[in-house]
Structure formats: C-alpha cells, structure tokens
Amino acid sequence: MRVLAAMSGGVDSAVAAARMAEAGHDVVGVHLALSRNPQSYRSGARGCCTIEDSRDARRAADVIGIPFYVWDLAERFHADVVEDFVSEYAAGRTPNPCLRCNEKVKFSAVLERALALDFDAVATGHYARIVDTPDGSRELHRAVDPAKDQSYVLGVLTQEQLKHAFFPLGDTVKTEVREEAERRGLSVAAKPDSHDICFIADGNTPAFLSKQLGEAPGDIVDAQGNKLGEHKGTHGFTVGQRKGLRIGTPAADGKPRFVLDISPVDRTVTVGSREELAVARLTASKPRWCGPAPSSELQVKAQLRAHGEEVAVTARVEGDEVQVSFDEPTLAVAPGQAVVLYDGTRVIGSATIDSVERVAAQHA
Structure with missing residues (x-):
C-alpha cells in the first residue's frame, strides 16, 4: 500500500512513519509547512512548523530510509484555521484550532492531494485507534494511553476519511514511543512535545487576539446587569474563565466569579458564581x-x-x-x-x- 506519512518533526510522527515502513508499505514522508513565518524557531515545547521542525522531519525520514518532501499549505492553514480562530473569538465563541486543522487541512487538503497522487492512505502520529469491522467499515476509538488520547480532535473525520487513515501509535503509550525512537536512532527521541496553539508560539492567546482584533473596551457585569469592571475586548475571555477578570468589586459571598457569557455586539462580559456556570x-x-x-x-x-x-x-x-x-x-x-x-x-x-x-x- 502506498502511504503518505505526515511528519511534523516530532517524535510521534517519526515513529508512526517508521512503523508504516517496517510493515512493508511504500511510504513517503511529507512535512506540512503551515507557518507564514517559517524562519521563527520553536521555544521549548511551544510552536511548530518551523524550519527546525522541517529539518528534524527530514533527518528522521533519512534514518527511516523513505523519500521526503515539504508541502506548503500555509495559505490554506491561515484561511481555514487561523482566520477561523480569530473570527470565532470575535464572535464571542471558543474554537478548537487543532480540531479545525484536522478537518480542513490534514484530512481534507492533504488527503485529497494524496489520493490524487495515487496514495492509498495518510498516516499520522495521532494517539487514536482505527478498528476494522466485519462489514468493511472502520471505527475510530480512543487510544490505549488515556493521557495522550487525541480522539477528541479527530471526531470530525468521516467514514470515507477513516478508510484512508492510519494511526500507528494508538496501541502504544508515550514512554514506549520515545524508547522506540531511541532504538531506531531517531534524533527526535527526546524532543519536547508541542503544547498550546501551534501558531501562537509564545502561548499568549489574548495578546495574539488583541493584535489581530484591536481593543474594543466594554463592561464586565453580573447576571443582574450591575457593572463590576471594564475590559479591553471580549476576545480576551472564554466561558468558564476565572483568572484575569480584574474585577475590583468582590462578590458578596467572597467566592470567585467566572465568565458566564460573552456578547461582542454590546461589548459585555457577564460573570457569576460557579453555580451559575x-x-x-x-x-x-x-x-x-x-x-x-x-x-x-x-x-x-x-x-x-x-x-x-x-x-x-x-x-x-x-x-x-x-x-x-x-x-x-x-x-x-x-x-x-x-x-x-x-x-x-x-x-x-x-x-x-x-x-x-x-x-x-x-x-x-
């Protein structure tokens, strides 16, 4: 089977590609260049899709012994993931960009291109399992490692996409993956995992959104409409948020307050008790x-x-x-x-x- 292995430059995707090649498949590695500014280097476990990651992926492909290419999907990623993320926050909603990336980029744009190039499937380093059923359909299941399970962000995949997907790490715990990478001589064996949102390398989401959307001051009120404080933009809040509210007036019961509702139209953030949440x-x-x-x-x-x-x-x-x-x-x-x-x-x-x-x- 001809398999396109998506290689991010991390340990998981490298081991996934190695396992597919070892299983006898005709594997080609591809790194997705998703950043408009690939010259920037990751900072510890933050960020991805940098020049550094591309080079790590290429070195891993060389060790595995498979061809390797870089696909520039930066414009598609920006339109379908970054712009969606910003517009959702502007509308007072809380999106999940990883889920959107899987839906719009990794298992739409990439899979479509792979099939057009006569590949049979795409393999990734996601922690999830695919189970083949007697009727020929495929089921998506949680990974055996609950701490690393990524089935939630793969819940957007359709049956047709699952029929062309492989998740080789679904039956393995993370410590075993790193040990396997070490045995295979992969230099990424000890590379830190990526955390937070990949296109916000410093992890400061409010600052990123403020730069994109600007300031739009408004009021912070309680459920009865009483003004408790002010803010610089509703995009700096998410429902359930407790920290960083900067409310001067303490609650009558002395307990913390949480964001209950976000209304960008009138620039109002409503807060209340845990019970009201x-x-x-x-x-x-x-x-x-x-x-x-x-x-x-x-x-x-x-x-x-x-x-x-x-x-x-x-x-x-x-x-x-x-x-x-x-x-x-x-x-x-x-x-x-x-x-x-x-x-x-x-x-x-x-x-x-x-x-x-x-x-x-x-x-x-």
Missing part, C-alpha cells in the same frame, strides 16, 4: 459523523474539551442539529467548542456547540 443542556450544529448518522435517541458519553473528562448525556439528532442533555449539570460549556460523542471507546461523531441552557435559568 452549570449547564443542563446544549444545542450543537454542523455535525460530523464517523459512521452513519444516529437515527434514534442515544444514551452515551460526551467530551467537551481536548483534555476534558467524559460525561454522561442523552443525545438526539434533529437534522443538522444535535440536542444534548447532561445527566448531571456540567460546568464551563462554551459556544464554539466541539461536543464529541462516544459509545464506550468508539467515537460516534462531533458537532459545534451553538448555545447552552443553564440550570440557573431553569429555576429563575
């Missing part, structure tokens, strides 16, 4: 199913953040909308996030959260 249900749109769309009500688990815990829910699909009710009130559910549904370890699919219904509102 609790959500009973949500409505999501733009569903992406890893297999057939569910046709009945589901009693399943949901994950709301890349590293969040799963919670029990009842989900109902109504056309292009997904209604999700939580068995127990859930905190910090933000519009713009993805809700990914699971049946055991199997990923059913995902959708983008549009709105939430808070427990406090039901009792008002």
